[in-house]
Amino acid sequence: EAGVTQSPTHLIKTRGQQATLRCSPISGHTSVYWYQQALGLGLQFLLWYDEGEERNRGNFPPRFSGRQFPNYSSELNVNALELEDSALYLCASSFWGGRHNSPLHFGNGTRLTVT
Amino acid sequence: KNEVEQSPQNLTAQEGEFITINCSYSVGISALHWLQQHPGGGIVSLFMLSSGKKKHGRLIATINIQEKHSSLHITASHPRDSAVYICAVDALLLRGGATNKLIFGTGTLLAVQP
Numbered sequence: 001e002a003g004v005t006q007s008p009t010h011l012i013k014t015r016g017q018q019a020t021l022r023c024s025p026i027s028g029h030t031s032v033y034w035y036q037q038a039l040g041l042g043l044q045f046l047l048w049y050d051e052g053e054e055r056n057r058g059n060f061p062p063r064f065s066g067r068q069f070p071n072y073s074s075e076l077n078v079n080a081l082e083l084e085d086s087a088l089y090l091c092a093s094s095f096w097g098g099r100h101n102s103p104l105h106f107g108n109g110t111r112l113t114v115t
Numbered sequence: 116k117n118e119v120e121q122s123p124q125n126l127t128a129q130e131g132e133f134i135t136i137n138c139s140y141s142v143g144i145s146a147l148h149w150l151q152q153h154p155g156g157g158i159v160s161l162f163m164l165s166s167g168k169k170k171h172g173r174l175i176a177t178i179n180i181q182e183k184h185s186s187l188h189i190t191a192s193h194p195r196d197s198a199v200y201i202c203a204v205d206a207l208l209l210r211g212g213a214t215n216k217l218i219f220g221t222g223t224l225l226a227v228q229p
Contacts, residue, residue: 031215037156043201043219056216088156101205101215104148106158 002026006091006107013081013114021076021110025093031055032074033094033104034066038087046089049074050096081114088112118142121202121220128227134189136223138202141183148217149176149187150201158201161187192227199224 005024013019025032034046045058049068057064063079072093078085088109095102119140128134138147149161162169162176164185169176173192178185189196202220 033215033217035217042221043203043217045216045218048215050215056214058216090156090158092158096215101146101163103163104160106150106160108155108157111156 004091004093004105004107006089006110008110009108011110011112013112015081015083015114017081019078019081019085019112019114021078021089021091021112022073023076023091023093023107024073025091026105029093029095029102029105030072031094031096031101032068032072033092034074034076035090035092036060036087037090037109038084041087043090047076078112083114086112086114116141117221118206118218119202119204119220121200121223123223124221126223126225128192128225130193130227130229132192132227134192134196134225134227136187136200136202136225138185138187138220139183140185140202140204140218142204142218143207144180144204145207146205147178147185148203148205149185150203152199152201152222154198161200189225194227194229197225197227 007022031050037043048056052068066076068074090109091107092104146165151159173190175188199222201222203217
């Protein structure tokens with residue numbers, strides 16, 4: 001069984017540009033989560049998608065957005081990049097039954113560097 | 116004060132030692148997760164628990180819901196256990212629903228020396 005896959009593994013952008021990060025969940029998982037791990041700040045919850053809809057988002061500005069496709073894969077878009085957006089972006093997936101969640105499976109992350 | 120506190124922040128142990136990492140939280144939760152992160156960033160989910168105790172190989176996780184506290188134990192530690200261990204909680208909404216919005220501790224950096 002393939003794990004959660006993220007692409008690209010590394011991404012270098014300049015300030016003001018847009019970045020697009022992609023995530024494919026484990027087969028059978030309907031939920032995708034995005035997290036940001038900036039240097040010195042620890043992991044922070046960004047977004048949760050389930051069945052194609054955004055279910056919850058963390059305390060991030062609207063220039064962080066995303067979507068989930070019918071095949072449950074997901075895309076994270078970061079517009080108007082700022083230097084402090086440089087971080088490791090992790091995706092995770094699970095099966096959300098409406099009340100109880102299955103354990104999370106994480107991808108290896110996309111390291112975004114903004115210069 | 117952070118909603119999820121871990122201790123210790125750094126831990127150095129000799130191979131074979133019994134290790135305990137603690138996690139305290141201040142919010143209502145639907146579940147608590149223990150995660151392992153190796154250099155390079157990849158994260159592995161070790162445990163997800165909402166009550167009692169779980170064991171997997173040399174790893175044991177316990178949770179006390181009343182005291183809002185969890186511990187991760189590693190028996191017979193090995194250098195390959197060296198990693199950052201992160202506690203995270205699934206916070207509950209005030210009306211009781213799950214948020215699926217993990218709140219993370221700052222992690223415990225474990226180094227096991229041969």
